[in-house]
Amino acid sequence: MPIIRHAMPGDLPALIRLESACFPPAEAATKEALSARLAAYPNHFWLLFPDSSCGEEATLVSFVDGFCTNCADLEDWMYEDATGHDESGRWQMIFGVNTHPAYRRRGFAGALLRTAIEEARTDGRAGLVLTCKQALIPWYASFGFACEGLSASVHGAVSWYQMRLTF
Numbered sequence: 001m002p003i004i005r006h007a008m009p010g011d012l013p014a015l016i017r018l019e020s021a022c023f024p025p026a027e028a029a030t031k032e033a034l035s036a037r038l039a040a041y042p043n044h045f046w047l048l049f050p051d052s053s054c055g056e057e058a059t060l061v062s063f064v065d066g067f068c069t070n071c072a073d074l075e076d077w078m079y080e081d082a083t084g085h086d087e088s089g090r091w092q093m094i095f096g097v098n099t100h101p102a103y104r105r106r107g108f109a110g111a112l113l114r115t116a117i118e119e120a121r122t123d124g125r126a127g128l129v130l131t132c133k134q135a136l137i138p139w140y141a142s143f144g145f146a147c148e149g150l151s152a153s154v155h156g157a158v159s160w161y162q163m164r165l166t167f
């Protein structure tokens with residue numbers, strides 16, 4: 001059974017490796033950004049390990065992360081500035097959704113998103129906000145996110161659509 005848990009400081013090297021396996025350099029979160037995020041909001045990272053059968057913790061293969069804020073829209077500065085995290089913020093932003101290429105299409109990212117959604121609901125947030133490329137709009141819609149059109153983001157010089165799940 002996969003294990004899903006929040007992050008700990010020692011997870012940083014695995015998070016950096018996984019981020020660079022999932023995104024081209026122009027779109028990947030930098031080592032510095034991931035390090036600052038991990039220090040500021042480890043409980044807003046959801047990590048998935050596929051197997052723990054040998055008594056050792058298996059390899060990190062999927063993660064989701066993002067901070068909480070009262071800003072209603074996801075803006076590019078948020079990716080780099082972890083100080084924007086507000087533990088009592090109304091919106092759970094989703095900055096990263098990553099599964100290692102060798103472990104895709106097994107439902108891992110979906111399981112993490114569902115966990116993040118349920119925690120945000122339990123925590124009394126207004127909902128979750130993310131941006132994605134056009135191809136993934138139907139997938140996020142299957143979790144209840146509604147597409148709000150093109151976002152102002154110029155992250156990685158590609159077009160991003162903002163999607164929101166409102167409780």
Ligand SMILES: CC(C)(COP(=O)(O)OP(=O)(O)OC[C@H]1O[C@@H](n2cnc3c(N)ncnc32)[C@H](O)[C@@H]1OP(=O)(O)O)[C@@H](O)C(=O)NCCC(=O)NCCS
Pocket residue numbers: 022023062096097098099100103104105106107108109110111131132133135136139
């Ligand atoms: C998108 C991503 C996170 C999905 O991870 P995953 O663990 O394979 O996701 P799940 O197994 O839970 O769900 C898979 C579903 O996602 C959707 N999906 C994944 N990649 C897709 C793509 N390139 N185009 C369209 N739909 C896609 C499909 O609906 C797929 O279902 P299917 O296998 O029945 O077709 C993974 O492909 C990834 O890390 N990609 C690179 C980073 C990225 O683009 N992240 C999203 C940023 S918004």
